[in-house]
Amino acid sequence: MPRLVSLIASAFFSLMPLASAATQHTFANPLDIDYRYSWEQMNEGISYRTGADPAIVRYGDAYYLFQTIADGYWMSKDLVHWDFVKPDHWPYDGHVAPATLVADGKLFLMQSAFGPRPLMVSTAPAHGRWSFWTRSLPFIPGATQYDESGKLPFKGKLPPGPWDPGLFRDDDGKVYLYWGSSDTLPLYGAQLDMNFGSTEGEGKRLAFVTTPEAFIHLDPANHGWERFGPDHTMGDQPAYIEGSWMNKHAGRYYFQYGAPGTEYNVYGTGVYIGSSPLGPFEYAPYNPVGYKPGGFVTGAGHGSTFDDAYGNTWNTGTLWLGANWKFERRIDMFPAGWHDDGQMWIDTRFGDFPQRMPDHKLRDGESTFTGWMLLSYRKKATASSTLVGHPASLLTDEDPRTFWVAATNEPGQTVTLDLGGTPTVRAVQVNYADYQSDRYGDAPDLVTQFVLQGSTDGRHWNVLADLSASDRDRPNAYIELDQPAKLRYIRYVHKHVGAKHLAISDIRVFGNADGPAPQAPRDVVAKRGSDTREAVVSWKPVPGAVGYNVRWGLAADRLHSTYQRFADQPTSFTLRSLNRGVRYVVAVEAFDEHGVSELSQTVELAP
Template sequence: MRTTCLALLLAASAGGAAHAAEFHGRTYANPIDIDYRYNYEQMNQGISYRTGADPAFVRYGDAYYLFQTLADGYWRSTDLVHWDFVKPDKWPFDGPVAPATLVADGKLFLMQSAMEPRPLLYSTDPAHGHWRFWTRLLPPVPHAVWAGHESEMKPGDLPPGPWDPGLFRDEDGKTYLYWDSSNVFPLYGAQIDLALDHADEGEGKRMRFVTEPKALLRLHPDQHGWERFGQDHTDTTIDPYVEGAWMNRHGDRYYLQYAAPGTEFNVYATGVYVGDGPLGPFTYAPYNPVGYKPGGFVTGAGHGSTFQDAHGNWWNSGTMWIGLNWNFERRIDLFPAGFHADGQMWVDTRFGDFPHRMPDHPLREGESTFTGWMLLSYHKHAQASSATADHPASAVTDENPRTFWLAARNAPGETLTLDLGGPRTVRAVQVNYADYRSGRYGDAPDIVTQFRLEGSTDGKHWQALADLMHETRDRPNAYVELAQPARIRYVRYVHGHVGAHTLAISDLRVFGNADGAPPPAPELTAARRLPDARDAQIAWEPVPGAVGYNVRWGLSADRLHETYQRFADQPTRLTLRALNKGVRYVVAVEAFDEHGVSRLSRTATLEP
């Protein structure tokens, strides 16, 4: 077929070109683009899927390392954008669950979740996968009792562990361990000794508990709406889970973070208690949840880690829920975070699954990492070379990872084409594969993802936008920033290879901008607390042409850190069930479309 050259535009204006050039090649989109591993836990049930959860990010030397649940290794990056998988040379773990990391005295420590004594590893060369035992068996939690099931334990019993551990070393050199995952027991903490100054005591004596385990926090869903279980906090039949402890110190304050109410829901979130010491006492933060993403393409922001990059910028990671094949099918996210001068912690999940830039400098107060590249593919017409009746091509533009296009065959040359409805400036594409009867478990050389992206102005003449036909790794959530923005109407995915029995794509997401002004601000028509003060009703007038809306709230008009994203095919009203009793809130709404983001609506106050 004859092809013609496409006009490649830098931006709609000289100012836009300069802005885009500031972060060209340094953008990313959630879920982060890594080779998530095939899970083997459900092998006996015949359920095959990629997954990743409970991320522990750590900076060691001049690189970042990512450890997560059920991976036969870990990932390394020098820029937080491009990640390489590292296969360790000594790895006694059968896929660690919710691991903890610690950098101390030039060593990187790694501890897995455990209900019985397990190894503690350390490395001084994690880039090459070299690990050694610090101790082959962790000492048991003092006074822990295990009766086989939580229901058989007596009040006051201490569960075994540490499950969902978190490690923290204070500025005075003392080390602390935090742990537990339960809807019965609280989170615990204790000071430990890693014998860093007398390692010659012997491998089996290199860790001990210095203090007795101390209960640090429990959930209070009767007071904190976001701690209630279920989708949108609507399941009152099950007690919520507290888990995923993580500790950071900022100034003279200690921030004990935790996850609730359950990883298999859109509302999985991160909360924080603040204290004057590493073992408390701690005070509940009224601005909780601090990390929350209940709406959008992928949802969930709980159970992760908070860390600083090489420029001093803070980041918070968490666990996003997919839930197509199994309740615990998940992915990893990464959000900007930080602390206000008065100590309030924040995590920015606004447009949390749109492209963001990775800064190469310390961010200024209020400086956003959002690129301003908007979603161009929402509910656009899609056509495929083949499809099954139950999984049509239209599923790839609905922003739902639990629906998908299924090709009639997994073969090179299958295509998927989107009509954006007119000329658009396209800057990035995200290809999200779905695991439908994938039939894969663990790792194999042929589990790689290969495809080509093409663009066209007329649907007849095509030119390559990006070529991944020779990719050597698996990319189930492949994010591709184009080398140059392209002025096109059509985007085509051309299949090469995927290491699964079927070819299934949940969403082909296209980002960039349409010409024209952003939408007007929506009119906020209602914002009232309901009789149950944990809930509020928010309503607004539809904005013609809007792709969606962000309901934003927080403790003041200049700290609307919480966001619930809604698409235009959903009602323009929201029952918000994430509020804390006794806390005053400010709420507003913004609209977004392919041109950009509106100004905020008027603000309204939700009195306690």
């Protein structure tokens, strides 16, 4: 490393930062947590951080986030700052798609299973203290089971399980278990006796009160979004249904599920509505209720829906990354809720831009979107060194599957972004990539350390944020500046990352440029084809636009579904996620560095 770069880095590492995590009141997807390395998370010898299938639950005065394959879980007091908790008693060998339940003053945790597995319980999850509620879940009546060796199956009419479980306790105290993950089989449910009244300790006996029944199937012939593949383009290939989650609202039961596959941009959340916990259920015509197929973050399926301390509803989901393997993923979170008539909604519009975390009960129609726009898209980026095939230009393409790689992973490596003008910068997100990584499990050096600098002229620099003493791994580090600053240049100065290479997919800069918002798109056309699960949507390009949001829903005031498109993509595309027999309303808005346009004129899509 050149001595001059080393001296510059050392000088700035010693300065006080202008950004402080303690004062951060916004967040951006992917969630900024220390996604874990695991022996189970590797592909052809390459390891990678990943997170999927999030279950967030509020217990006491804190929130707890459980996910697939982690040697613990995360705790937060505000849904912005998350701390990893390493349990002192953890029998799980990398639990998958866990279910949570708060009942009887306790927090329960159940992992996915094909055979007998434990049900854990805690009254002190903040301290990592867990015990067994039972060491062995009950066999599912009528399911395929295994002998004591865990190898020889005894065939039954149901698949073994519960895989991808979901737990729900109704107001009358009855508990229900839902499960299933398959491209051929449905989802199942039954009432479960948790034996709360027993005075027994470890070894409580759980039992099924009702016979497990299949009650939710995919119907891709009528539901366009349930078709497999990128943008639902893989025809009749079997799709997956999984990720059961139940909420009760205003006396109705909202059974949520993930489809059609976690390894594509269209992974979404659907909902069926019933009058009892085991149905019968009716398909919601506005499905998918949670859907984010475009933008930096894509995917919103298989998660959880919960209320915060102020009564605001949130939905978590699994976003697709897929750089090292098709199942490389992260976690996202979106505001959610219900209309007075019972329609459920999940708002993914600008879902990968900064969002405010409210400190009050949101009013009807009040958005969490900060209005901070993307300032870095396709802006010039230069680096102190580059590995062949991974240029610095990839740092601003809004694609997490492409990335810059430094020639060496040494302190003092730099990346500089030229924003062109001097917009007001309010936040920066640094998204690392795992390139030829060889890390497994936990280690003291798995920390992310860097300094962010800002300048108006490229010669005189101020420290925007100093993470040079960080003790956390932050693969999607989101930094909200304490004070907005007018800047032309943003510089990343590297100190340490716990990976084989220094690789960054995108440095995303947010704020606002001076000037008016773009004009609303004109000449919007939406036409259904002979296959009414699809419609071609087109509009006239808006000069200077960075991108567009194509929005649709059941009414002009309920355009809850969004497909984000960037300006270098065609202003005509086929929307393949529609339901047969449902009338839709479609509109388009443009956005740039100044703000968001008015909504275009709405266009009706007849059934």
